[in-house]
Amino acid sequence: AQSVTQLDSHVSVSEGTPVLLRCNYSSSYSPSLFWYVQHPNKGLQLLLKYTSAATLVKGINGFEAEFKKSETSFHLTKPSAHMSDAAEYFCVVSDPNAGGTSYGKLTFGQGTILTVHP
Amino acid sequence: SAVISQKPSRDICQRGTSLTIQCQVDSQVTMMFWYRQQPGQSLTLIATANQGSEATYESGFVIDKFPISRPNLTFSTLTVSNMSPEDSSIYLCSVGAGGIQYFGAGTRLSVL
Numbered sequence: 001a002q003s004v005t006q007l008d009s010h011v012s013v014s015e016g017t018p019v020l021l022r023c024n025y026s027s028s029y030s031p032s033l034f035w036y037v038q039h040p041n042k043g044l045q046l047l048l049k050y051t052s053a054a055t056l057v058k059g060i061n062g063f064e065a066e067f068k069k070s071e072t073s074f075h076l077t078k079p080s081a082h083m084s085d086a087a088e089y090f091c092v093v094s095d096p097n098a099g100g101t102s103y104g105k106l107t108f109g110q111g112t113i114l115t116v117h118p
Numbered sequence: 119s120a121v122i123s124q125k126p127s128r129d130i131c132q133r134g135t136s137l138t139i140q141c142q143v144d145s146q147v148t149m150m151f152w153y154r155q156q157p158g159q160s161l162t163l164i165a166t167a168n169q170g171s172e173a174t175y176e177s178g179f180v181i182d183k184f185p186i187s188r189p190n191l192t193f194s195t196l197t198v199s200n201m202s203p204e205d206s207s208i209y210l211c212s213v214g215a216g217g218i219q220y221f222g223a224g225t226r227l228s229v230l
Binding site for chain 1: 122151159160161162163210217218219220221222223224
């Protein structure tokens with residue numbers, strides 16, 4: 001079975017300061033890992049994905065995440081927060097072997113709401 | 119990538135009625151998925167819809183409550199039947215393309 005734990009339900013930062021959103025996962029196999037962002041009243045947008053290539057993954061809007069197998073973590077970071085980064089972020093694990101399809105079955109974390117103060 | 123359109127974007131319904139949500143994709147895709155996001159919760163997969171076959175439902179979801187159609191490779195519908203206030207949620211359509219799942223903006227459903 002696979003699971004995802006986002007360690008913070010809310011994170012608050014000041015504009016221009018670093019962002020760290022923490023995610024730990026559990027999977028029986030070699031999973032794919034994703035970060036999605038959901039702005040208010042908008043659909044989910046893919047930020048980045050890890051699929052067993054480079055452990056440091058760069059995504060859109062200056063975000064990046066590092067896959068650490070020994071720590072079963074996939075934390076999301078950004079060097080400098082912008083007001084437009086305020087949204088809810090979801091860490092997601094996909095295990096093709098669990099879903100029986102090439103896209104696997106997505107398991108979502110509970111989400112982290114990021115607030116950015118001026 | 120894939121662009122997904124969902125209709126309606128939101129609705130307010132009376133208990134006991136049914137609502138059909140439409141999902142249109144701008145390209146042909148094999149895999150389509152329906153998710154539910156209850157208030158303050160994360161997303162939960164309802165079912166996987168493949169063209170030409172019956173949808174595969176996840177544990178806790180049944181066809182009588184959430185019938186799904188998939189008439190072609192660009193379109194799917196999800197019906198929420200005999201609604202109760204507990205069905206108030208955001209329902210999202212997703213498609214698989216290039217190893218990634220893309221999501222629509224969702225349908226915000228409130229049941230009174």
